[in-house]
Amino acid sequence: NAGVTQTPKFQVLKTGQSMTLQCAQDMNHEYMSWYRQDPGMGLRLIHYSVGAGITDQGEVPNGYNVSRSTTEDFPLRLLSAAPSQTSVYFCASSYSGGTEETQYFGPGTRLLVL
């Protein structure tokens, strides 16, 4: 199993550009989430999904869109990039009801908006 994969690893954008951060998991997990991590801070939830076709907002959703058409994929779209969106983005997947519950994290995408 590859676990949770994210592409790209690093991206530079200009203010106003749009882009999509890709996230995929091969563990058949029902839950997927996007977090951002700013310097010196913990992870903050952007959006999450409880299954294909179902998404909801987290703590900091403004400026981001998500959709979940398959169990495996959960892309994050930046509509019009702003310098305040410079951050490291983590995708995570998880399931509920097992004995080893946790979120499995991808390696992160570092985004720089100029």
Place this chain on the structure above:
Amino acid sequence: AQTVTQSQPEMSVQEAETVTLSCTYDTSESDYYLFWYKQPPSRQMILVIRQEAYKQQNATENRFSVNFQKAAKSFSLKISDSQLGDAAMYFCAYRHNTNAGKSTFGDGTTLTVKP
């Protein structure tokens, strides 16, 4: 809304010694999970230990153990016999029982291990 507070931005410990990282949280729920994650310089988030709120027994994983005080809403991590590889940022996280996709994180504690 739930909040997680880590009051120690930085901690240091001598190799082979014991260190305790603090975490407090605020919730009105009774069924939830608490986690400690380790984030080394590679940025990969690694699960260290997990505690289910309904379990009174404190979780342990080898050199890592927690002191879970539900009434006080406190969840500290004890690292015994500290090793150089334990140096990292440590995050405390809360998650309600019914939503495995929605965790709340503290701001982290940077742990330095001195040889």
